[in-house]
Amino acid sequence: MSTFYESITGGLQGLYERAWESHGMLVLDLLPANLTTVVARLKDDYGCALFLDVTAIDYPERKPRFEVVYHFLCPAQMQRIRLKLGVEEHAAELPTLTGSYGAARYMEREVHDMYGIRFTGNADLRPILLYEGFEGHPLRKDYAMEHEQPIVPYRK
């Protein structure tokens, strides 16, 4: 593990459950309650200025059902960090990161669209890739591939 990654795992001790390196990227497994603190520390103390991505993975048979995955980039070191959080289906909520990163605004909307995970504090969770009135969350595994609900009826 690089010294930069070691300084993060050392400095954030106690805020994450598990840390490991996967294909050259530091992965931190953490509890939703620690998300805001960890992200603020990563941004302020370790210079992770770029919020790259947020997405989720659906494991219908597991508990918690969803795994939300964040990617960050520290431009000074050009190193990436992945955060993973388990989210329960009945309380599919996470705090928003729009306070720290403007870029989170759109990407959280997409995860909300696709998986139905709410980001509390994100004032704008309107559909983004889908449309108002769309039923269900298409990237959940129980949404059938063949299921169609076009906004404009198909032409005969």
Add this chain to the structure above:
Amino acid sequence: MQYRPPVSSPLQHTAHPDHVVVNIGPSHPATHGTIQIVAEIDGETVVHADVHCGYLHRGFEKEAEHHTYHNIIPYTDRLNYCSAMNNNFAYAEAVEKALGIELTPRCIWLRTLLAEYNRIADHCTCIAASVMEMGGMTAFLYLMTVRDYIFEHMNHLSGARLTYSYVRIGGLARDLPDGWLVRLEEILTFTEGYLERIHGMLDRNRIFIGRTRDVAAMTPEHALNWGYTGPILRSTGLAMDLRKDNPYLAYPELDFEVPVGIKGDNYDRYYVRMREIDESIAMVRQCIERLPGGPINVDDPRVVLPEKELVYNQIESLIHHFKLVMDGVQVPAGEVYTAHEAPNGELGFYLVSDGSGRPYKLHVRAPSFVHMGGMHTLLEGHQVSDIVPTFGSMNMVGGECDR
């Protein structure tokens, strides 16, 4: 049938009574992409802007979960369809990383060459479209000429003008056709000639400067906060380029510069792209010179189809071929994120495999989508007429943005 917008904008209700709410798009002659901008305007000044995308959403990620790894390649073409090679290679690298495959030297150099060659076409398209929307018809036609020469040349290589599907896991579809590199040099020379004309027409053109200089300027901090990468981030003066900072393919061995801008306005974005085309041309030439011989596909039965001759004559090879086509490449369980410097910025593929022949999850970190998330900050405070050049300089590609 009554028209109902897919997503209603709160500006309809929150706008100041003296202001006007205008709607631009999703299909508008002044925007080259299916995007909708709802703007609250005070006179000619944009006070608030609400950018909607999703009109080209095709469920790429859902489709990917139901296809074998090779079958996903044509879908990746349709992300940024102006530079399908870059998408192809970024996706293939994610799968190869998960499989632990080392590419052959010829494949590495050929992929680098094609990625840079396709970048030229993408940047030409971006500049052409945004200049055309400002009324610069000649520059548009010149750049489209260059772009079409490149597309025709790519067609010779792959059989398609835009959607190449030229990559294979562990290699490429086929080697270069005879005479392809000779024609490549001709096109590069031709492109250089045309770029000079573009510089002559635009760089010091008063109308062009008036519409682009100091319009939608931003600081590096602002750009990072809103997730901007690629030429847009570099136009603010930050020399961040994955080809230099996280080198992949043959980039560590290439000699090239990272052009940056001064203040991150529309003019800088135009100029950074023009300079990147120069660098790409130089990189393609270095690749031609140093292109090694040898096979283009790895010698790995897990991913590469056996020779047709053997498939027809040996039962083992026939079964092998059948298994690879029907069950797909078996990628070991795990997760991987790869990022390539696509013409628009950081194109990331996040792949989660459960050990089967189909991805459990494939997520695309599409630069256009992220860029659209911050575009309202660049529109607000400027004129209605500035929406068009600003949007043009973002190079939003619907296929990539909406996936």
